[in-house]
Amino acid sequence: MRSPKDDYRFALRVSERGEVVGIGDGIAWIRGLPSVQLDELIGFADGSTGLVFQLGRDLLGAILLTEKHGITAGMAVTHVGRKLAIAAGDALLGRVVDPLANPLDGLPPHTAREVRNLEAPAPPLIERDFVSEPLYTGCKIVDALIPIGKGQRQLIIGDDGLGKSSLALDAVINQAGRKLICVMVLIGQPRSAVAATVDALRNAGALDYTVVVVAEANALPGFRYLAPFAGCALAEHWMRCGRDVLVVYDDLTRHAQSYRELSLLLRRPPGREAYPGDIFYLHSRLLERSTVLRPKFGGGSMTALPIIETRQGELAAYIPTNLISITDGQIYFDAKLFAAGTLPAIDIGRSVSRIGGKAQHPAIKTAAARIRLDYLQFLDLELFARFGTRLDAAVEDKLRRGRLLRALLKQDRLAPLPEQAHHAWLLAYGEGLLDAYPPQAAAALLPKLCAAVAAAGLTLDDAKEHWLATLATSLARQT
Structure with missing residues (x-):
């Protein structure tokens, strides 16, 4: 039997090596690595890892994902040779994890072995099917007047503190016994709000079929940027396995702000409201991955409930108009209704579901x-x-x-x-x-x-x- 030593050949091997030029605010500036690609993982000499996020003529910018002993200027950087991926599978159900699937709930490490890339193309048109099955949220107004179908992208929009997150939480709790998996992505929220959400899910028995992806308010902007893509990758795994998934992004306003912060740190040209020019593509490539697959391609579905915050009820702001144009309808929360005690404070006149009516049960529809x-x-x-x-x-x-x-x-x-x-x-x-x-x-x-x-x-x-x-x-x- 031949051993690995028999196949060894003494020869000159050439590999690229870069070095750290600067470090700060979760961003590392690196010189070298001329063949590196966007969204590629790189490794630092101390065992830390980063994600290439900006390619310049002389320097490249990387988001720090893990930091072992402290990165310093002059430290060597090498290729890892793969894209950023996250563990996926049923072993993650009932767990609270960060965007890299590391446990945050104090429980032993999970045993998930399947791997999904965080960045993946949306399913092509030939793989998609029509929205035909209802997804019940448990809310009278939504299920009767603004119905949602499995595979739909329904925006939840309104000012802060009007009950948007409560509606999404009710939708998750209402999936008990329906053989539907839920993914809750909490972006930029304080630890108290995260703990309250997890406790509500646990008390309602909903945590058993839910995975919570958390990037807290004090996390690095890179982690807050990756959180919704991590949740989408988890949901996409189950969708490809033929299962129905509900994913909640709470909320994409903080996600857009994190992306703006990263872009300004990486010296990208700012545009309207200091957001980079590709802010529309940021959310469109995320939400376009939610769909219904034809039986030939698995037959699963991914329903998205993105949450967006407005200021003084202004629907014509930059980020809200972007999300409204991407999604299949919106549920609008009104501050005047909330002040009058009409709860949930959903404005029926401004809310619409463009395709959910096709999935509504005929009895309820009539x-x-x-x-x-x-x-x-x-x-x-x-x-x-x-x-x-x-x-x-x-x-x-x-x-x-x-x-x-x-x-x-x-x-x-x-x-x-x-x-x-x-x-x-x-x-x-x-x-x-x-x-x-x-x-x-x-x-x-x-x-x-x-x-x-x-x-x-x-x-x-x-x-x-x-x-x-x-x-x-x-x-x-x-x-």
Whole structure:
């Protein structure tokens, strides 16, 4: 048997070697390595690693990923010969990791063996299928009026502190028992907010099918930049395995700010609001990877819920307009609704789902057909009625029904509802079963109606008559 020593040949070997010129703010400037490529890993003499992010005529800029003993000027740098990749697989479910899949939850190292590149091309058109299955968030307004389908990219947008993250958290919690994997990417958030999110997932039993990717506010800008791509790579692995995945990016405003910080540190020419010229490509190449695959190519899906922050409700700002043009619709949170106590503070008039209606169940779609229009008309009439004008009976009836609908649409956070509950209140409202009750009393009856529907074992495919009989019987018992 031949040994490796028998194949050894004494010869001259040539390899590239660079050296560190400067270091600071998580960025290393390197001279040499003329054949290095963008997004290639490089190794430092002390065992640290970096990611090539900027190619210049004389120097190249690299993001520091790991730092062992302290990088100094003059230190040798060599090729690693591969792209940045992350471990993926079911072993990561229930874990809290950083963008390199290193554990952050104090548990033993995971045993995931599959590897996915952080940067990967979006699936070509021939591999994609139509959005045809609903993804239920548990929110009354979203599932009834702004439906989301598996494989859709639905933007959650609004000012800070209006409940955007709570809606995404409800959507994750509502996937219990649905054989759907969730990936939550927390970008630039303080440690207290990260801990609160993880505790909420754990208390709801949602952490078992969720992996949380964290790049905290005090992390290097390079880590915050890589976080959504790491979460996307994890979700893409399960999608390619034929499974359905929901990935939440919370939020892409901080991600864009991290990319701007990196670009300015690397002396790239600034553009509008000091963002680099490729800021649109940054998010488009991330979100375009979310889709539904044809059965021939695995049949999985990746649904994206990117979150973006506005200032004073300004939708025409640079980053919000970019994300609105990339995604398949938006859920807009309004500060005035939040101040008025209408929670969740979703503005139905400004929110839209461009393709989710094709995936909505026919029963819910039929029951909610006119509710959106009725609610928008009610808002206009209510504004007109404030002038104290005399109203006829038909307008008074619309105002009364509108106030009832507004009370029914209110919902507490961390309390998602199944789709049967949505169908129950939609039918009860649409058929006038709740007209005899004051708005608050009708809203208080909803849990009992949902319990009656669950006890009867009704499904969305059952006949409408069976639903109405069950709801009428339940209401009769309450009175």
